[in-house]
Amino acid sequence: MAFELVVNGTSHTVDADPQTPLLWVIRDQVGLTGTKFSCGIGQCGACTVHVDGRAVRSCSVPARTAVGKKVVTIEGVSPDGTHPIQAAWTELDAPQCGYCQSGMIMSALALLREKPTPSDADIDTQITNICRCGTYHRLRQAIHLASDLMKRTARAV
Amino acid sequence: MSEIAGVNRREFLATVAAAQGAFVLGFWLPSRAEAQTTPSPNAVWYQDPETPEVNAWIVIAPDDTVTIRIAQTELGQGVWTSNAMMVCEELQCDWSKVRPQYASANRDAREKAPEWTLKVPGQGAGDPKGGGEPTFGNRDRTGVSGIPDSLYRRMRTNAASSVKDGRYYLQLAGAEARERLLLATAKLWNVPVTELIAKNSVITHASSGRTTTYGQVVHHAAATPHPHPESITIKSPDQWTLMGTEQKNLDIPQKVTGKVIYGIDVRLPGMKWAAVKACPVYGGDVKSYDFEKVRSMPGVRSVVQFPIPDPALTRGRVFSGGVAVIADSWYQAKTALDKMPIEWQIPPENAAFNTANMHATLVAALDQPGRVRVNHGDVDGAFARAAKIVEATYSTPYLPRARMEPGNATVLVTNDRVDIWIGDQSPQETRLSAAKITGISEQNVYLHLCHLGGGFGRNGNGPQAEHAIMIANANRGIPIHMLWTREEDFIGTTYRAMGVARLKAALDGDGWPIALEVRTGMQGGGFGPEASFDVTSRYFVPNYRYSSHTTTFHVPVGTRRGVGQAAHEFYRESFIDELAHAAGKDPYRYRRDLLARTSLPYKDDMIKALDMAAEMSGWGSPLPKGKARAIALEERGAEGNGMATISAMVHTVSLSREGKVRLERVDVAHETGFGLVNPLSVKKQIEGQITWFYNDAVHQASNVADGHIVENNFNAFPISRMSEDPPEINIRFFPTQHWLLGMGHDRATSVQSAIGDAIFQITGKRYRDLPYAKHDLRWS
Numbered sequence: 001m002a003f004e005l006v007v008n009g010t011s012h013t014v015d016a017d018p019q020t021p022l023l024w025v026i027r028d029q030v031g032l033t034g035t036k037f038s039c040g041i042g043q044c045g046a047c048t049v050h051v052d053g054r055a056v057r058s059c060s061v062p063a064r065t066a067v068g069k070k071v072v073t074i075e076g077v078s079p080d081g082t083h084p085i086q087a088a089w090t091e092l093d094a095p096q097c098g099y100c101q102s103g104m105i106m107s108a109l110a111l112l113r114e115k116p117t118p119s120d121a122d123i124d125t126q127i128t129n130i131c132r133c134g135t136y137h138r139l140r141q142a143i144h145l146a147s148d149l150m151k152r153t154a155r156a157v
Numbered sequence: 158m159s160e161i162a163g164v165n166r167r168e169f170l171a172t173v174a175a176a177q178g179a180f181v182l183g184f185w186l187p188s189r190a191e192a193q194t195t196p197s198p199n200a201v202w203y204q205d206p207e208t209p210e211v212n213a214w215i216v217i218a219p220d221d222t223v224t225i226r227i228a229q230t231e232l233g234q235g236v237w238t239s240n241a242m243m244v245c246e247e248l249q250c251d252w253s254k255v256r257p258q259y260a261s262a263n264r265d266a267r268e269k270a271p272e273w274t275l276k277v278p279g280q281g282a283g284d285p286k287g288g289g290e291p292t293f294g295n296r297d298r299t300g301v302s303g304i305p306d307s308l309y310r311r312m313r314t315n316a317a318s319s320v321k322d323g324r325y326y327l328q329l330a331g332a333e334a335r336e337r338l339l340l341a342t343a344k345l346w347n348v349p350v351t352e353l354i355a356k357n358s359v360i361t362h363a364s365s366g367r368t369t370t371y372g373q374v375v376h377h378a379a380a381t382p383h384p385h386p387e388s389i390t391i392k393s394p395d396q397w398t399l400m401g402t403e404q405k406n407l408d409i410p411q412k413v414t415g416k417v418i419y420g421i422d423v424r425l426p427g428m429k430w431a432a433v434k435a436c437p438v439y440g441g442d443v444k445s446y447d448f449e450k451v452r453s454m455p456g457v458r459s460v461v462q463f464p465i466p467d468p469a470l471t472r473g474r475v476f477s478g479g480v481a482v483i484a485d486s487w488y489q490a491k492t493a494l495d496k497m498p499i500e501w502q503i504p505p506e507n508a509a510f511n512t513a514n515m516h517a518t519l520v521a522a523l524d525q526p527g528r529v530r531v532n533h534g535d536v537d538g539a540f541a542r543a544a545k546i547v548e549a550t551y552s553t554p555y556l557p558r559a560r561m562e563p564g565n566a567t568v569l570v571t572n573d574r575v576d577i578w579i580g581d582q583s584p585q586e587t588r589l590s591a592a593k594i595t596g597i598s599e600q601n602v603y604l605h606l607c608h609l610g611g612g613f614g615r616n617g618n619g620p621q622a623e624h625a626i627m628i629a630n631a632n633r634g635i636p637i638h639m640l641w642t643r644e645e646d647f648i649g650t651t652y653r654a655m656g657v658a659r660l661k662a663a664l665d666g667d668g669w670p671i672a673l674e675v676r677t678g679m680q681g682g683g684f685g686p687e688a689s690f691d692v693t694s695r696y697f698v699p700n701y702r703y704s705s706h707t708t709t710f711h712v713p714v715g716t717r718r719g720v721g722q723a724a725h726e727f728y729r730e731s732f733i734d735e736l737a738h739a740a741g742k743d744p745y746r747y748r749r750d751l752l753a754r755t756s757l758p759y760k761d762d763m764i765k766a767l768d769m770a771a772e773m774s775g776w777g778s779p780l781p782k783g784k785a786r787a788i789a790l791e792e793r794g795a796e797g798n799g800m801a802t803i804s805a806m807v808h809t810v811s812l813s814r815e816g817k818v819r820l821e822r823v824d825v826a827h828e829t830g831f832g833l834v835n836p837l838s839v840k841k842q843i844e845g846q847i848t849w850f851y852n853d854a855v856h857q858a859s860n861v862a863d864g865h866i867v868e869n870n871f872n873a874f875p876i877s878r879m880s881e882d883p884p885e886i887n888i889r890f891f892p893t894q895h896w897l898l899g900m901g902h903d904r905a906t907s908v909q910s911a912i913g914d915a916i917f918q919i920t921g922k923r924y925r926d927l928p929y930a931k932h933d934l935r936w937s
Binding site for chain 2: 034038039040046073099123
């Protein structure tokens with residue numbers, strides 16, 4: 001069954017069962033592979049995308065729930081990889097294998113939009129994604145740095 | 158040239174390359190330039206005429222972009238960056254224009270290593286000017302180290318050895334290319350080569366001021382052999398300018414934009430997807446299945462039953478037989494497979510295994526004589542005159558790797574060729590598997606390496622590649638992308654073996670050990686005692702006996718980060734803490750004194766590590782109730798004169814009255830040896846391993862019930878999140894006079910004993926079986 005999905009500002013006509021999890025429609029129908037599959041049960045957050053600005057674990061929601069809404073994936077964070085959150089991650093050399101990092105960035109970006117200056121406690125309660133390489137230490141610093149950079153960028157604009 | 162569903166292979170590969178974008182990350186592929194021209198029959202198939210290679214590691218483009226071929230797999234350890242740094246240091250090229258690319262595994266097998274890479278320069282581990290002691294191990298291709306003297310020497314990614322083994326020949330590769338660029342320029346300009354200087358990809362003739370760039374002379378260099386390559390030397394650490402500096406990983410920009418191509422991201426024209434179910438009990442197989450029940454479901458194409466992968470291809474490990482459903486999309490394949498009735502044929506002897514009876518077997522084995530591996534002095538005599546005897550039995554559970562990227566591989570089998578796209582830590586083994594399974598000559602098996610979403614212990618020893626090859630072989634001409642669910646990944650992984658140890662010490666009247674008897678029990682093949690990770694006394698004990706007991710269980714065990722050594726360090730360091738407490742002595746001072754009494758060659762380095770970690774942590778300063786510090790030594794190789802890696806850590810731990818453990822602070826003293834190639838990557842590896850062993854210590858265990866692994870997804874198998882990360886990690890390096898053995902898999906093992914000792918200090922209770930979270934840790 002065909003339906004329309006707006007991903008990163010572009011409308012895609014998708015031919016899939018609307019019950020298919022959003023993750024698989026993004027990866028296989030829309031063709032954006034930056035969003036990752038890992039647990040399939042909404043535990044790890046590797047599949048995190050934004051739906052109308054909210055962080056959603058896309059492996060566990062049917063694609064139909066995103067119809068008429070704005071879906072943003074890691075590929076839509078910035079056209080050239082220069083968003084302050086990406087700059088912060090790069091500056092701290094935060095990723096190791098990198099597999100969880102798309103989901104981490106999408107989760108952290110949602111947090112920073114809700115709370116531009118998150119406390120460590122905010123990070124603890126709201127960033128519940130899994131990283132098996134153990135990059136948490138650098139990620140916490142990167143979230144705080146991204147917070148600074150985003151505020152500075154906002155001022156500059 | 159094979160035809161695949163009407164697509165010419167060259168066009169087909171070009172399409173794949175184009176799909177990845179301009180920066181092709183992850184694949185070794187013929188470039189578009191090659192794909193678009195008809196090569197002459199004599200053309201070397203891996204070379205691009207526009208960008209000639211200087212040697213097998215180095216390709217320089219006219220714009221001075223330097224492509225450096227990397228023979229190890231990037232799985233987060235930073236090998237794409239550290240390997241490239243070692244080449245660039247000698248090549249003297251512009252670091253900002255370096256592009257890593259995977260080396261071809263097929264070419265590695267076809268060509269012999271250049272003669273000038275075969276001899277390790279220098280005098281071993283203690284010679285700063287030399288290549289250290291690379292150990293290629295046994296040279297059986299199905300063993301640990303790959304094909305003897307193959308082009309890239311070693312395509313494995315294992316045992317924390319990428320820098321240790323690769324450094325000298327990667328430095329040589331850079332130096333050889335630099336010398337040939339200089340020789341070619343000297344000839345062009347008709348000046349003595351000694352008057353030329355190479356720096357940052359620019360060659361300068363000092364007296365005339367004339368300059369050129371690598372890109373402008375590379376064609377000449379490619380055609381200029383070095384007359385005496387055996388005379389080329391490598392820089393020692395005092396001459397390093399790039400090596401030894403903190404360099405950000407070259408692939409981070411792709412990792413923060415979702416552009417990295419992992420195996421799971423491979424897309425080929427005409428590709429179909431396979432979802433798999435293997436018998437959850439190892440050694441089991443498919444009894445029956447009913448494809449007719451799901452044949453008409455959307456997208457479903459076909460079904461393939463596959464047998465237990467030949468154990469000869471999976472290093473003796475017996476996995477399971479299974480069945481795969483093939484569909485247009487993976488989700489369709491998985492949905493159909495979930496609905497397909499399957500009955501399993503399960504060996505009753507394997508179904509009889511469970512955690513309790515396996516553990517009991519191991520513990521009972523400790524009462525048997527075992528195999529004596531070390532026996533010096535008069536252990537029994539010393540026990541007879543002991544003032545005090547301390548005995549403890551420790552247990553460690555089965556543990557999986559649980560990497561984030563579930564097992565997958567994309568395979569295309571045609572009648573004369575196999576192509577495999579996979580993130581793989583042992584590509585040559587996988588090529589051998591493909592040849593054996595398909596009957597196609599191994600020369601025609603092409604493996605295209607992708608980045609791995611976590612490795613944690615040689616990925617290739619699970620059957621992900623074998624599953625995919627068997628399924629694709631039954632569907633020749635169609636590219637098949639096989640992807641395990643998370644639940645299947647827990648079946649397909651190898652486990653760190655469950656282990657037990659009984660340590661018994663005789664103490665004299667002052668609390669010093671006069672004898673130590675150690676017995677360990679572990680499943681055979683588990684990389685425990687048989688890999689020499691003895692629970693050897695690094696601390697002085699005059700009478701010492703160590704015996705090991707191996708048992709046979711059905712769970713496939715083997716390489717997992719830290720292997721059996723991590724468990725052994727938990728036993729050893731926990732017991733030293735127990736002895737110190739029994740003696741009424743400070744655990745740091747107790748360790749220090751016992752190290753000082755040994756004649757171990759690196760004892761001063763070990764003492765230095767303990768002293769530095771203790772000092773960093775404020776050892777001895779008061780802590781509030783509910784907090785405690787514990788210290789431990791981490792070493793590998795310190796029993797001999799060879800390469801070694803030594804560190805010590807102090808862990809400051811809190812335990813709430815409700816029983817919640819928190820690692821509050823970690824102080825790390827780590828040696829550099831003669832030099833770390835990329836200290837930034839080393840720091841990241843230390844930080845990551847603190848989290849890794851924290852999880853091993855506090856949370857993780859894989860249990861067996863009715864022969865199958867119980868915890869098969871992240872709801873049942875806990876992994877710590879951000880909220881449990883230690884708020885403070887301090888890392889300090891200190892120089893030592895030997896080359897390092899590597900540090901990617903056995904640092905921070907101290908978390909295990911340290912948390913146990915901190916719990917003991919706070920509550921007075923000692924827990925000797927991991928993980929700690931299964932115990933009631935409340936106190937008042």
